[in-house]
Amino acid sequence: MNQVYDVIIVGGGPAGLSAAIYLGRAKYSVLVIEQEQFGGQITITAEVVNYPGVLEASGSSLTANMKQQAQNFGAQFMKTTVTKLELHKPIKRVYTDQGVLESIGLVLATGAHPRKLGFKGEKEFQGRGIAYCATCDGEFFEGSELFVIGGGFAACEEALFLTQYAAKITMIVREEDFTCAKSIADKVKEHPKIKMIFEAEIIEAGGHDHLEYAVFKGKDKTWRYVGDNFGIFIFAGYEPANQLFKDQLELHDGYLVTDKNQQASLPGVYGAGDICEKVLRQVVTAVSDGAIAATSLEKYVTEVKAQHTIETIAYQNTTQPLENKKDDTFISSDIHQQLQSIFNKLTRDIYLIGYIGNDAYSLEIKYFLQEFSSYNHIHIAYQTTDDSPYITICNDQKQPLGITYHLVPGGHEFNSFILAIYHAGCDSQPLENKLVHQIQALPAHTIQIFVSLSCMICPEVVQTTQRLSLYNPSIQTHIYDLSHHSKYKQQYHIMSVPCIVVDEQKVYFGKKTIEEMIELIKTA
Numbered sequence: 001m002n003q004v005y006d007v008i009i010v011g012g013g014p015a016g017l018s019a020a021i022y023l024g025r026a027k028y029s030v031l032v033i034e035q036e037q038f039g040g041q042i043t044i045t046a047e048v049v050n051y052p053g054v055l056e057a058s059g060s061s062l063t064a065n066m067k068q069q070a071q072n073f074g075a076q077f078m079k080t081t082v083t084k085l086e087l088h089k090p091i092k093r094v095y096t097d098q099g100v101l102e103s104i105g106l107v108l109a110t111g112a113h114p115r116k117l118g119f120k121g122e123k124e125f126q127g128r129g130i131a132y133c134a135t136c137d138g139e140f141f142e143g144s145e146l147f148v149i150g151g152g153f154a155a156c157e158e159a160l161f162l163t164q165y166a167a168k169i170t171m172i173v174r175e176e177d178f179t180c181a182k183s184i185a186d187k188v189k190e191h192p193k194i195k196m197i198f199e200a201e202i203i204e205a206g207g208h209d210h211l212e213y214a215v216f217k218g219k220d221k222t223w224r225y226v227g228d229n230f231g232i233f234i235f236a237g238y239e240p241a242n243q244l245f246k247d248q249l250e251l252h253d254g255y256l257v258t259d260k261n262q263q264a265s266l267p268g269v270y271g272a273g274d275i276c277e278k279v280l281r282q283v284v285t286a287v288s289d290g291a292i293a294a295t296s297l298e299k300y301v302t303e304v305k306a307q308h309t310i311e312t313i314a315y316q317n318t319t320q321p322l323e324n325k326k327d328d329t330f331i332s333s334d335i336h337q338q339l340q341s342i343f344n345k346l347t348r349d350i351y352l353i354g355y356i357g358n359d360a361y362s363l364e365i366k367y368f369l370q371e372f373s374s375y376n377h378i379h380i381a382y383q384t385t386d387d388s389p390y391i392t393i394c395n396d397q398k399q400p401l402g403i404t405y406h407l408v409p410g411g412h413e414f415n416s417f418i419l420a421i422y423h424a425g426c427d428s429q430p431l432e433n434k435l436v437h438q439i440q441a442l443p444a445h446t447i448q449i450f451v452s453l454s455c456m457i458c459p460e461v462v463q464t465t466q467r468l469s470l471y472n473p474s475i476q477t478h479i480y481d482l483s484h485h486s487k488y489k490q491q492y493h494i495m496s497v498p499c500i501v502v503d504e505q506k507v508y509f510g511k512k513t514i515e516e517m518i519e520l521i522k523t524a
Contacts, residue, residue, distance in 0.1 A: 003102070003312075003313045004091060004102045004103060004104065004310060004311070004312045004313065005029045005030065005031050005101065005102065005103040005104075005312060005313050006023070006028035006029045006030060006103065006104055006105065006301045006305075006312050006313070006315075007019075007023050007028055007029075007030045007031075007103055007104065007105040007106065007107060007294075007297055007301060008030075008031050008033065008092070008094050008101055008102075008103040008105075008106055008107075009023075009030065009031070009032045009033065009106075009107040009109060010033050010082055010085075010094065010106070010107065010108055010109060010110055010244070011032075011033075011034065011040070011107075011108065011109030011110045011111055011272075011273065011275075012032050012033070012034030012037075012038040012039065012040065012067070012077070012109075013039060013040020013041065013042065013063070013109060013111055013273055013274075013286065014039075014040060014042060014062075014063060014066060014273065014283045014286040014287050014290070015040075015107075015109040015111075015272035015273025015274075015286040015287065015289050015290040015293075016032055016034070016040075016107065016109035016272065016273070016290060017032070017038070017039075017063060017066040017067055017069075017070055017287075017290065018066065018272070018286065018287035018288075018289075018290030018291050018294070019107045019109065019272055019290035019291070019293050019294040019297075020032050020070035020073075020075040020290075020294075021066065021069050021070045021073055021075070021290075021291075021294075022290070022291050022294035022295060023075070023294045023297065023298070024070055024072075024073030024074045024075040025073045026294070026295075026298050027074070027315040028297075028298065028301060028315060029074075029076075029312055029313040029314065029315050029316075030074075030075045030076065031075075031076045031077070031078060031101065031103070032070070032075055032076070032077050032078070033078050033079075033080060033082060033094065033096065033101075034077070034078075034079055035079070035080070035081045035082065035459075035460065036412065036456040036457070036459065036460075037412065037456045038063065038064075038067050038077065038079075039059065039060060039063030039064065039066075039067070040063065040111055040273075041111060041112075041154075041238075041274075042059035042062070042063060042283055043059045043060040043063060048062055048283065049183070050181070050282070050284070051283055051284060052284065059283075062283070066287075074315060074316065078096075078098065079415045080096040080097045080098045080415075080419070081096060081097045081460065081463060082094055082095065082096050082244060083095045083096065083097065084244070085106075085244050085245055085248070087106065087245065087248050087249070087266050087268075087269050088248070088266060090104065090268070090304050090307075090308050090310070091103070091104065091310065092104070092105070092106045092268060092269070094106070097419055097423070097463065098342070098419070098422065103312075104268060104300075104301045104304050104305060104310065104312060105268050105269075105270065105297040105300055105301050105304075106268060106269050106270065107270050107271070107272055107290070107293050107294070107297070108244075108245065108256060108264070108269065108270070108271045108272070108275060109271070109272045109273045109275065109286075109289075109290065110240075110241040110242070110244065110275045111238075111240075111241055111273055111274045111275055112238030112239055112240050112241055112274045112275065113238060113239055113241055114132040114133070114234070114235065114236075114237075114238060114239075115236050115237045115238055115239045116132075116234070116236075117149070117202070117234060117236050119202055119203055119204060119205065120203065120204040120205070120206070121204055121205035121206045122205065122234075124206075125205050125206070125207065125210075125211050126496065126509050126510055127494065127495060127496035127497075127499055127507075127508075127509025127510065128207070128209070128210045128211055128493055128495055128496075128509070129205070129207070129210055129211025129230070129231050129232060129495050130205060130211065130231070130232045130233075130234065130496075131231060131232070131233050131234075131495065131496045132233070132234055132235070133455070133456075133457065134158040134161045134162050134233060135161070135454055135455075135456075136452055136454060136455035136456070136457065136458075136496070136497055137233075137452075137495065137496045137497065138161065138162050138164070138165045139165060139452070140231075140489070140494070140495045140496065141162070141165050141166060141231045141495070142165050143165075143166075143167050143229070144165070144166055144167060144229050144230055144231050145166065145167055145168045145169075145170075145227060145229070145230045145231075146162055146165075146166040146168070146169045146170070146230065146231050146232070146233060147169075147170050147171075147172055147202070147214060147225075147230070147231070147232045147233070148162065148169055148170070148171045148172070148233050148235065149171075149172050149201075149202055149232065149233070149234045149235065149236060150171075150172075150173070150234065150235035150236045150237070151171070151173030151174065151175050151177070151178045151179050151180070151198075152178070152179050152180050152235070152237060153180035153181070153184065154235040154237075154238075155171065155173075155180075155235035155236075156171075156178060156180050156184045156185060156187070156188045157184065158233060158235050159171055159188055159194055159233075160184075160187060160188060160191065160194075162233065163191060163193045163194065166193065167193075168193055168195070169193055169194045169195070170194075170195045170196075170197060171188070171194060171195070171196045171197065172197055172200050172201060172202055172216060173196060173197065173198045173199075173200065174199065174200070174201050175198065175199070176198055176199055177198060197216075197218065199218060199219045200216055200217065200218040200219070201216065201217055202214060202215070202216055202217075202232070203215050203216065203217050203222070205232060209493050210493045210495065211230065211231065211232065211495075212226065212227070212228070213225060213226045213227075214230075214232060231495065238274065239254065240254040240255045240256070240274070240275050241275060242254055242255075242256065242275065245269075248266065249264045249265050249266060249269065250264065250265035252277050253277070255275065255276060255277040255278075256271040256275050256276050256277065257276075257277055258270065258271045258276050258277070260292075261292060261293075261296040262276070262289055262292045262293035262296060263293075263296060267300070268297075268300055268304065270293035270296060270297060271289070271293070272286065272289035272290040272292075272293045273286040273289055273290065274286065276289060331371050336371075339375065339418065340375065342418065342422060343375040343376055343377060343378060343421070343422075343425075344376060345422070345426055346376065346377040346378075346421075346422070346425035346426050347377075347425065347426045347427070348377065348395070348396060348424070348425045348426065349377050349378075349379060349395075349396035349425075350377060350378050350379070350393065350394070350395070350396070350421055350424055350425045351379045351380075351381055351393075351394040351395070351396070351398050352369055352372060352378065352379070352380050352381075352391060352392075352393060352394075352421075353380075353381045353382070353383060353391070353392045353394055353398065354366055354369045354380070354381070354382045354383070354389065354390075354391050355382075355383045355384070355385040355387075355389055355390050355391075355392065356382055356383075356384065356385065356389045357384065357385055357386060357387075357389060359389070361388070361389055361408075361484060362389040364408050365389045365390075365391060365408055366382065368408050368409070368410075369382075369391065377425055378421065378425075381398065388406060388484070388485065389406075390404050390405060390406045390407075391404065391405040391409075392404045392405075393405075393420055393421065393424055395424070401424050401469065401470060401473070402466075402469030402470070402472075402473055402474075402475060402476050402477055403420050403424075403466045403469050403470070403477050403479075404476070404477070404478045404479070405417060405479050406478060406479060406480045406481070406484075406485060407451075407453070407479060407480060407481035407484060408481075410453055411453030411454060412453060412454070412455060412456055412458060412459050413451060413453055413458065413459060413462060413479070413481075415459060415463075416459045416462040416463050416466070416479075419463055419466075420463075420466045420470075423466075423467060423470055424470055431467070431471070431514070435514060435515070435518070436471055438518050439468050439471040439472050439475075439518060440471060440472050442468070442472055442474070442475060442518065442521055442522065443474065444474035444475070444476075445474070445475055445476070445502055445503055445521055445524060446476045446478065446502070446503055446504070447465055447468075447475065447476065447477050447478065447500065447501070447502055447521070448478045448480060448488075448500070448501040448504070449461055449462055449465055449477065449478070449479050449480070449498060449499070449500055449501075450480050450482050450485070450488055450492075450494055450497060450498065450499040450500075450501070451479060451480070451481060451482065451497050451498055452481070452482060452483065452497045453481060453483075455497050455498065457497075457498060457510075457511055458497055458498040460511055460512075461498040461500060461511065461512055461517075462477075462479055462498070464512060464513065464514045464517050465477045465500070465512075465517060466479075467514065468514070468517060468518075468521075475521070482494065482497065492507050493507070494507075496509050496510075497509075498510070498511075500512065500520070502520070502521060502524040503524060505524075506524045508520060
């Protein structure tokens with residue numbers, strides 16, 4: 001039987017971090033699970049000026065402080081993907097890529113993701129000129145003319161961010177004016193690179209290999225823009241991330257319905273933040289939700305433990321302040337401790353083989369691999385190559401397992417690399433038999449995945465595809481950092497990440513579940 005936490009929090013944005021602070025301070029054992037980036041959507045915001053008591057801060061610094069505060073109160077953190085939830089029993093079960101976790105209480109702080117508009121050509125040209133994340137894809141549009149679709153806070157924030165890349169930006173807004181706070185709207189209106197067209201919308205986009213035209217409709221006319229070097233960024237609000245529980249809990253328009261205590265429609269399950277049905281979606285309301293959910297759970301957890309005689313993980317505030325990462329190391333001592341606990345679960349030896357030359361990037365890969373040499377079951381070896389350097393994950397006989405990293409696995413891909421080692425070295429979280437049979441029936445294919453280390457979406461595709469390779473040796477997965485392999489941008493017309501290329505022919509963009517990847521490969 002797994003050890004049982006008092007509370008597991010799914011989602012590491014302001015709502016989840018707030019809940020962790022309150023629960024940790026009340027001395028409950030609490031684990032925060034995050035798939036992408038601790039801090040959530042607010043981390044892309046350069047300037048937060050309306051959070052009470054904080055005169056000015058970036059979204060990333062504000063949430064970094066929240067995470068540190070939660071750690072100081074004993075909260076634990078895990079970066080992994082949640083694949084399934086079981087919510088109906090006194091002990092909730094959370095299925096993840098790193099195993100099954102259990103808790104008495106559960107806080108769902110899963111947030112929301114960018115909404116698509118559905119206009120003609122949107123799906124076909126995603127990644128070929130149409131994008132949804134300025135942080136991930138802005139660099140691909142250096143010197144281009146851009147259209148930003150939307151008039152809310154996110155659209156304005158992202159438009160301002162994109163001015164560092166674009167030659168010119170035109171904002172297409174359906175309403176008569178911006179729908180966000182006047183302070184940020186005024187910044188947009190005053191920026192010399194940004195032009196606004198109100199009461200207008202995009203109705204079509206198209207081209208051949210890449211985006212070549214867009215059609216817009218205004219109050220009095222419809223017009224067509226044609227260009228060889230332009231892009232469209234869409235920020236039209238968000239959709240609730242409810243896939244894990246939409247068939248188990250009460251929803252309204254896709255949002256989680258909660259009562260005044262933030263409890264959802266099943267006992268012990270609470271919601272917080274943008275996933276909830278609410279009037280205002282701001283950091284201040286998210287942290288309020290998290291605090292209310294946490295304090296409500298304190299009573300619930302105590303009662304359920306007594307009623308069912310359940311013993312949970314004891315609260316232990318052993319967390320020390322994080323040490324700054326030294327200039328000559330890739331991994332901090334704090335992360336090393338976390339990795340040690342993960343790699344202690346390995347049951348098979350793994351070889352990480354670096355194919356390196358005499359260039360600076362090869363040296364960076366060598367130093368990165370050296371930091372893994374002290375872990376149980378992990379062995380490091382090197383081979384020389386005249387090509388670009390890379391890392392191959394191999395079994396105990398040094399036979400490749402079909403996963404190759406043509407990059408130093410930093411940024412958001414560090415977690416992907418750790419999960420590849422974990423899944424290669426143990427069997428703690430197998431896929432369902434039906435999926436395994438489908439994967440093993442696939443013919444041989446080579447899959448290239450092109451990422452940016454700043455992209456929060458890319459790891460999901462990388463982690464999904466590398467699992468296919470582990471179950472089917474004829475599926476070869478190669479992961480590339482586009483900043484070091486820019487030749488592929490032109491070869492495959494890449495203007496967005498993640499980009500998936502099958503057999504150097506078929507090109508796809510965006511998030512993909514494991515089921516979607518199987519179907520994609522079948523039809524390639």
